[in-house]
Structures are given as C-alpha cells and as structure tokens.
Amino acid sequence: MSLGFEILARDGAARVGRLTTAHGAIDTPAFMPIGTAGTVKAMTPEGVAATGARIVLGNTYHLMLRPGAERIAALGGLHRFMNWPHAILTDSGGFQVMSLKALRTIGEEGVAFRSHLDGSRHLLTPERSIEIQHLLGADITMAFDECAPFPAERDTIEASVERTLRWAERSRAAFTPRPGHGIFGIVQGGVHADLRQRAAVRLVEIGFDGYAIGGLAIGESQATTFAMVENDVPMLPADRPRYLMGVGKPADLVGAVKRGVDMFDCVVPTRSGRTGQAFTREGALNLRNARHADDPAPLDPLCRCPACTGFSRAYLHHLTKAQEILASMLLTQHNLTYYADLMADLRTAITKGRLSAFQLSETNP
Amino acid sequence: MSLGFEILARDGAARVGRLTTAHGAIDTPAFMPIGTAGTVKAMTPEGVAATGARIVLGNTYHLMLRPGAERIAALGGLHRFMNWPHAILTDSGGFQVMSLKALRTIGEEGVAFRSHLDGSRHLLTPERSIEIQHLLGADITMAFDECAPFPAERDTIEASVERTLRWAERSRAAFTPRPGHGIFGIVQGGVHADLRQRAAVRLVEIGFDGYAIGGLAIGESQATTFAMVENDVPMLPADRPRYLMGVGKPADLVGAVKRGVDMFDCVVPTRSGRTGQAFTREGALNLRNARHADDPAPLDPLCRCPACTGFSRAYLHHLTKAQEILASMLLTQHNLTYYADLMADLRTAITKGRLSAFQLSETNP
Numbered sequence: 033m034s035l036g037f038e039i040l041a042r043d044g045a046a047r048v049g050r051l052t053t054a055h056g057a058i059d060t061p062a063f064m065p066i067g068t069a070g071t072v073k074a075m076t077p078e079g080v081a082a083t084g085a086r087i088v089l090g091n092t093y094h095l096m097l098r099p100g101a102e103r104i105a106a107l108g109g110l111h112r113f114m115n116w117p118h119a120i121l122t123d124s125g126g127f128q129v130m131s132l133k134a135l136r137t138i139g140e141e142g143v144a145f146r147s148h149l150d151g152s153r154h155l156l157t158p159e160r161s162i163e164i165q166h167l168l169g170a171d172i173t174m175a176f177d178e179c180a181p182f183p184a185e186r187d188t189i190e191a192s193v194e195r196t197l198r199w200a201e202r203s204r205a206a207f208t209p210r211p212g213h214g215i216f217g218i219v220q221g222g223v224h225a226d227l228r229q230r231a232a233v234r235l236v237e238i239g240f241d242g243y244a245i246g247g248l249a250i251g252e253s254q255a256t257t258f259a260m261v262e263n264d265v266p267m268l269p270a271d272r273p274r275y276l277m278g279v280g281k282p283a284d285l286v287g288a289v290k291r292g293v294d295m296f297d298c299v300v301p302t303r304s305g306r307t308g309q310a311f312t313r314e315g316a317l318n319l320r321n322a323r324h325a326d327d328p329a330p331l332d333p334l335c336r337c338p339a340c341t342g343f344s345r346a347y348l349h350h351l352t353k354a355q356e357i358l359a360s361m362l363l364t365q366h367n368l369t370y371y372a373d374l375m376a377d378l379r380t381a382i383t384k385g386r387l388s389a390f391q392l393s394e395t396n397p
Numbered sequence: 398m399s400l401g402f403e404i405l406a407r408d409g410a411a412r413v414g415r416l417t418t419a420h421g422a423i424d425t426p427a428f429m430p431i432g433t434a435g436t437v438k439a440m441t442p443e444g445v446a447a448t449g450a451r452i453v454l455g456n457t458y459h460l461m462l463r464p465g466a467e468r469i470a471a472l473g474g475l476h477r478f479m480n481w482p483h484a485i486l487t488d489s490g491g492f493q494v495m496s497l498k499a500l501r502t503i504g505e506e507g508v509a510f511r512s513h514l515d516g517s518r519h520l521l522t523p524e525r526s527i528e529i530q531h532l533l534g535a536d537i538t539m540a541f542d543e544c545a546p547f548p549a550e551r552d553t554i555e556a557s558v559e560r561t562l563r564w565a566e567r568s569r570a571a572f573t574p575r576p577g578h579g580i581f582g583i584v585q586g587g588v589h590a591d592l593r594q595r596a597a598v599r600l601v602e603i604g605f606d607g608y609a610i611g612g613l614a615i616g617e618s619q620a621t622t623f624a625m626v627e628n629d630v631p632m633l634p635a636d637r638p639r640y641l642m643g644v645g646k647p648a649d650l651v652g653a654v655k656r657g658v659d660m661f662d663c664v665v666p667t668r669s670g671r672t673g674q675a676f677t678r679e680g681a682l683n684l685r686n687a688r689h690a691d692d693p694a695p696l697d698p699l700c701r702c703p704a705c706t707g708f709s710r711a712y713l714h715h716l717t718k719a720q721e722i723l724a725s726m727l728l729t730q731h732n733l734t735y736y737a738d739l740m741a742d743l744r745t746a747i748t749k750g751r752l753s754a755f756q757l758s759e760t761n762p
Contacts, residue, residue, distance in 0.1 A: 069715075069719045070716075075723070076726065099690065103691060107711050107712075113715075325468070326472070328472055338443070342480040343480055344478070346464070346468070347472075347479065351435075351436060353463065353464075354434045356436050357439040357722055357725055358441065361441065361722070
C-alpha cells in the first residue's frame, strides 16, 4: 500500500480518518504547517510537534534553489536535514514558479524561470518536479500543475486545465511507488464547475493516492470556494484523502471540513504569528494594539500553548512593539496550536455526530 | 542577609561560590545572558534555563522607556512579566545613557537624555535608577555610575570617578534592603590603577553586597583588562561576589576567573548567535561560510544543546544563508550552552585544584 487511509467516522460529508505514511500516522482532518525553506519559520521541530502537527509542507521551489535538492538528498533527505521525524508533503513547485510572472515562461515541456535569489536559469518539468520531491524524500508528492490566475478567461483556464492533466499523467509516470509514500493529483479549473469536474474525472482515471482541490483561495469569495469544494468532492474517490490547497482561516477550515475535506495547508497561522496577529477562541487579535499594553490576562485562557500558559497579553504586546524574535516564536506557536486544536475539535465533533452544530465558538470546551 | 554568598572552593585567586538570591541560587563563576528588553533575544525562558543559566541581566534604560518600569511593576515585576523564575540582575542604565552621546547631558544630579525611541525627555538620577530597579524587582541592583569613555584624559576620568562615588553613596542610600536582594557598587577609573584603587576603597567604605569591576572591555587590550582586574580584586572584600562587567569572549572569561572574578555578562554569545557565529570546543565558527554547506557533522560533537544534537552544520549554514529565525534561535541556544558549560568546567577545575592547567581546549571531557 502506498499511503494507508482509513476512515474512522463520518458525519454528513465530513469524515475522520487516519492517513498512514512512512513517517507515521496523521489524524484527519489535519492542518499542515508550512515549512517553506526546511523550517517552519520561528519554530523548532520539537515546537511544531508540540502543537500537535504530525505533517508539514515543504516547498520544492525554495528548496531546489537553496540549498538544492541533490544536496539535501546527500545529507540524508529533508526529514533528517530539518530534524522532523514525522510526515512531509512537498508541493510541486508549480504554484510558486507561476507566481514569478516576469521571470518565467510556460510551455508544454514545463516552466522555464529565473531564480529570485540569483537570477540563475532553471527548467521545472513534471519529471524534474517529481525527481526533486523524491530527492527530498517526501512522504506525499504533489503532481506538477499550473494554477491559473484569478480572474482569467475561461479559454485560458481550459487550456491550462488540459495542460495540467497532461502534466499529471507525466507526473504519475515519473513517480516511483514506495511503501508509505504516495502522489496526489490536483484538480484545477478555477471557478468553472464543469472544467473542475472534467479534471477530476481524468485525474481519477489516471489514479492517484489522494486528490487535491487546487486553484482556490486566490481571490474568489469564501462562498465560491465552498461551492467549488461541493462541486469537486463527489467526483473524488470516497476512500482517498482530499486536500484543499492554500486554505485558510479558521472559518474556511470549518466550512471545508463540513464539505468533506481532510487536509489543509496555509501560511496564515505562521505568517500572522510573525506580524503580531493571534487566533483565539474569542476571535483574532492584533497584539500590536495599545489596548493590550496593560492587560495581565493570557492571550487565550483556554489554550495549552507556552504563549498562553506563560505570559500576559501585555508581555506579548511589548514583544511585538519591540520587534523581539520571541514575539514571532510565541505567536507562531500559539497560532499553530490553535489550528491543531481546532482540527482536533472538528474530529471530535464528527466522531460524535455533532458537526452540523459546530461553531467556531464551540471550540471552547 | 541581603544576598548569601558562600565560597565552596579556592584555587589561587579563583573561587567557586554559591550566590543565594530571592529567586534561587547561582553557582559561581557564572555567566549572565543579556535580556535587554525583557527577553534574552531569540530564546524562550525555558530555553535559557536549559542552557544552565540561573541569572539573566535586564537593562534599566530599555525597560524604563519600553514598556516602562511602573507598568512592569503593576504587572507583577520583571520576573513574572518575562516568565523567568530565576534571578535577575539589572544594570543601572548609566552605561547606556552615556552611550547616547549627542542625546544626553551629564550633571551632578544625574543624566538628562532623550529617548532613542521617540525623542521624549528623561532624567536618570541615582535615586530614579534605584527606584526603577526596585520596580522591576531586581534581585541584584547596580549602583548608578558613569563609565568614562576610552581613551580619555586622566583628569576627565578622575572627575568621573569622584562623581560616580557620590552617585554610589546616593544609590546605596536609595536602596531598600530586602532578604535575597542586594546592591552592587561599581569600581571605575579606566586604566588608571590608582584611581581604581581609590574607587574600590571608597566603595568598600560605603559597603555593598557585591562589587563590580566596571569601565573595562571598552577598547583597551585584554592584557590591560587583566591587569586592571589584578589591580582591583585585592581591594575588594574576599567574602563578597565580584562581577566583571561586559566581559567577554571565552578566553577573557577564563583569564578573569583565574584572577578572582565570579560573575560576567556580555552580548557576545547572544549577538554572535544572531549573526551566524558559533563558539565551539574547536574554536569560533562562522556558519555563513560556504565550507559548511555540505557538512553533515554537528556544530560541536561534544555539546549537549539542541543545535548540536539535532542538526548538521550544513543545515545551520542553510538557515543562516536563508536568514531564517531558527538560525538565531539555535545558534543563540548553542552559544549560551557553550558559555554555561565553560563556566561549569571552570568550577570543576577550581574545585579539583587544577585551574592553573585549564586551557580552553580542556573544556573537552
């Protein structure tokens, strides 16, 4: 078996599952912290694990440029390099090279681009993307895809979807199956339900170990994102994990879980933590706000993380104002803990058949 | 007793001691990490304690401006504010307001200055400095002093020493004794042995709980620093702790311990950690150097810290090149661990009567 996936409970479209990889099991629904350059920013690996996360995302684009995929492979792979004993999903690099805009050219073969670091020329193809992900040692490899911009003409998106499907076949062919490792296909098609359905059908024909819902959360409304999730989920095999890419804020996660999504990644909790933003059971807070300057209360009295058990809002405010590194460390740890606990609460609600009544405020015990 | 200080072993001028404060005991010789703005930069308090440190230094100047001493007092004092259960020594603010140069005016009353943060006007006097340190809840308070620039005319330094002695009397008078708390006087006099001796005699007449050797490590040679330590130590009470301010690099610490110093503080290990510099049993390393890019070896194979037990030099090189926060976190933790272990090794050498043979390389087991 490439990747084990056992469904333990269902509630409506939602399900609780266990995804088994070469580097341990992940309870789903799960949120994957972003470890762009071989580190979840401002966190030790022990700190990431302490939040409850058992899988992180690594970025092919960043790692291929620095320090280089062959170098990481020679050093024993990404798990050993970053001292993360749990699972790793790597993206394909597609999304990030597309974002380079003026620095890249898309062709049938792949994407030619210049490094944002030193201007050096590179070609990323489906075959090279998969090779890099193998070199990194990803437990979950993503097919190389194009994420069309939003908004875009339907014709543009349709051509992009077709190319992404051809790239998906090449990615699948380039992937070397190993126990505990798998490859996910990515449904594209922007906000066009029929294009997304066509993509899903073709990806299932190719056959992947899991399926990502891509090309969303890039400018369209939350209602549209949810509509596309509702459109895609029934097209995907019920016994395989579903991963909504680049999503999102807490309410986005709750809504997508209710619609059958099992996995998420997003920069929001980590990036917010580095800019003084905290997610709490009482809503989002900006710690830079002067109203926290004299507040002896913890950030979130119900949170188990070090920021909440050890410090006051006044102290966290001070750290953010003084631009201390500890502010990024503590708020990132808090936000990732909040996200992990939210996912755990959602799993509990599904298991108890109470998901329809789940509100964010109900993450309170 | 204000501050307990028990001498447990002697070897030449050096001694092993135990300094007892309201927030626990400190084995001396001890190095005190700098916690400028209520945080040892890039470290959690648990991380600082894990290095072995049991006392940190807080900066009166920075804390009085932001977040403010009265605010910290209202929040329960600096220990609670920064969640540091062990001892804290606060400086007097004198050294840092003097460094403001164009922004400050020195008079008999004290130093008038403008904040580097917002230009606001402040007056720091001996009485206000002690009051701030009381508000912060320092276990060890430092007398308000002037650190004359180096080099300077003898007349300038002599006038400065005399004013510092008058300020020392005012500081001592303003200090409220409490169990487990104490105040240290500071010997000034630049590189003039006779001025320093005069200062030491007068400080001992006033009577302090410990004595700092100040005004050194600001540009003079290591040989001169050591000569001044040899000059000052015999003038100070044998049963009270001696603190060499602002020192230093590992070899400086070894030399000063051999000459009878018990306590140190310096930005070197923490600042170096944030710029890719590491102290190891094989000497100092610059992790930004490309020669580390492919090195699977740990930073220091004999070190017990998380940076050395979990990661390769190649990974630490990558983090420094990518300017990841984790680079600062890991290298700071390593450097403080190196310093703490160096002090522990020195204590062992003194206890065994082997200090004269102690070389830095002998920090290897």
